[in-house]
Amino acid sequence: MSREYVKPKPGGVIEVDVDGLSVKGHGMASYGEYRVTIRGTVPGDTVIARLRKVRHRRREAEARVVDRTDASLERQEAACNHFGLCGGCLWQDLTYDDQILLKERVVREAVQPADDVEIGQTLRAPSPLQYRNKMEFSFGTGETGLVEIGLHPAGQFGRIFDLGLCELVHPVASEMVEDIRVFANERGLSVYDLKQHLGLLRFLTVRYAAQTGEVMVILTTSEEPFPLVEDLAIRLVEKHPDLASVVHTINRAKAQVAYGDESRVVCGKPAINDRLEPFMFEISPASFFQPNTFQAERMFERVVDLADLSEGETCLDAYCGTGGISLFLSQMAARVVGVEVSEDAIRDAVGNSARNGVENCQFISGPAEDLLGQLRDQGDRFDVAVTDPPRAGMHHRALRALIDLKPERIIYVSCNPAALATDAAALTAHGYRMEYLQLVDMLPQTPHCEVLVRFCLG
Ligand SMILES: C[S@@+](CC[C@H](N)C(=O)[O-])C[C@H]1O[C@@H](n2cnc3c(N)ncnc32)[C@H](O)[C@@H]1O
Missing domain, CATH: 2.40.50.140 (Nucleic acid-binding proteins)
Structure with missing residues (x-):
């Protein structure tokens, strides 16, 4: 042409x-x-x-x-049957080496590190498939009127495709999808329709604890009665001995959120346990936990290396989630203060430190944009601050307060190179120097980039 x-x-x-x-x-x-x-x-x-x-x-x-x-890059056959349709794995047809090279390019172009910034070797994932410890599936209705459970086609959040096997998660997640779909069709359960705000089934989330093998199933429904949830849980538990927890959560709102405002443990425990050596973590249904357990452990170890703590030094862990980074830092720090907006996650963080016999961590719940300012105003000081904000990056008030707190070293853990670039510019404008940058491949097969950056004052 x-x-x-x-x-x-x-x-x-x-x-x-x-x-x-x-x-x-x-x-x-x-x-x-x-x-x-x-x-x-x-x-x-x-x-x-x-x-x-x-x-x-x-x-x-x-x-x-x-x-x-x-094409200059070699294409290979994707492991997954749904590749191309599914919005999840954009790069499954590229070799793993090429995926890493592309991610390094994305980060370099977004962050544009100066020539004197040391670039650490990318932490490649040892298992580029079946690594995800959590996946959220949606319910839908197929052309035949049967219940389907699946993921969204690329860019089409109003639609789903019926899932066979997802290659990113442990096979038990796909087995749960199949078993729940069969049950829903056998018993004639309805699927929630957003436009009419009618119907029952909305989301299915499966969490898999990679080190302990424990599985959690979270069923999110509308407020319509769901008396069969007990029968479903019994059937799942009979078939899957590792199923440690079945949780039913009700989302009454139209917002397509996979965790509702009212929840109940239908059977088993309220949380599952997983290990990031040397710590054991309790993971509640709604809490954030790094999606790739193996890579999370390596990343947290790297954060501790980069923090380079000397005896008696103190740390701030902003956006601490369930306290993973705080616990790792606690091994070297005199004191760690974790700040996190989710009360559930803070409850888990407190429990996680108690469970692991850690006594030098304190966790505060609330928005970082308020709490970091309060820590500054009350004269707290930290030698090192770790910040691991959500995709949007740090709220401008949180960033301002962090700068005012003047930690000597900041370890920025970013899941969005564009937001990192914006926040890095603000930090450098206020006297911080970017010293080190390293990519951690948390989510192989996808373009997602997780980046560690170390800034130093002066
Ligand atoms: C990328 S996760 C990091 C979690 C933790 N560092 C870890 O590795 O497990 C971001 C965390 O920020 C929390 N968060 C989101 N907005 C927040 C805010 N405004 N203030 C404090 N925490 C917030 C989320 O609940 C989530 O736990």
Whole structure:
């Protein structure tokens, strides 16, 4: 096809050379003055693509691949049958080496570390498949009217596809999907319909403790009565001896949130246990726990290395979740203060330190943007601060308070290189120097980048 330029419009077909990568891992190409984002492509691809959205004022467009006519990176057969349709694993058809190279590129381009920043060797995941310890599935209704359980097709949050086997999670998660689907269809259970705000089943979350083998099933429903939940739990427990906890949670709101405001343990324990050597953690249904247990342990060890604590030094652990990083720091620190908005997570953090005989951690629940300011105002000081904010990065008031607290070293744990870049610019503008950067591959097969950065004052 000719490469003649025609003013782009939705539906138009273009041929382009992909030469860039967005921070979300999508290929980017130039078409005239426009930058076109094309999902499922990587630099070195030449593709014929159909334009979907065009934003003329911003000279931006989005397109879908129609055909790949050339590629510089080798493509392999994806392990998963749902690859291509599923919105989860964008890069399963790339070799693991290439995935790592692409992630390193995304981080380099987003953060643009200065030449004197030491770049640590990427911590590759030893198991690029079946590593996820938690997966959230959605209920849907197929064309035949039967209950389906699955994941969302790429970019289509209103739809799901019926899942066979997910290769990112332990096989027990896919078995739970199958067993619950069979039960739901046998007993004629209904699926929640967002538009009508009617129907029962909304989400299924499966958590798997990689070191102990314990499994938790969380069923999220609407407020419609669910008397059969006990029968379902009994059936699952009979079939899966490692099923340690079945939790039923009710989400009355329209918001598609997989954990409701009213919860009940249907059978087993209220939480499962997993080990990040040398600590044992209790994981409640709603608490954040790093999704890749093995990589979490290695990452927390790296955080301790980078904190480089001397005797008597104190640490702040902002956005501490269930206290994983705090506990690891407690081995070297005189005192650790963890700050976290989720009360459930703080309860787990307190329990986790008691369970592990740790006595030098204190956990405070509330928004970091308020609590860091309070710590500053009451004259607290920390030699080291670890900050591990959610995807959006640090709230500007939390960042301001962190800067005012003047910790000598800041270890920034980021799950979003773009937000990291913004926060890093603020830290460097206030006297911090980026010293070290390292990628941790927490979520293989996906473009997700987890980054550790060490900043020093002065
Ligand atoms: C990426 S997780 C890090 C958790 C923890 N560091 C770990 O590794 O397990 C981010 C955490 O920030 C918490 N969070 C989100 N917004 C917050 C806020 N405004 N203030 C404090 N914590 C917040 C979330 O509940 C979550 O536990």
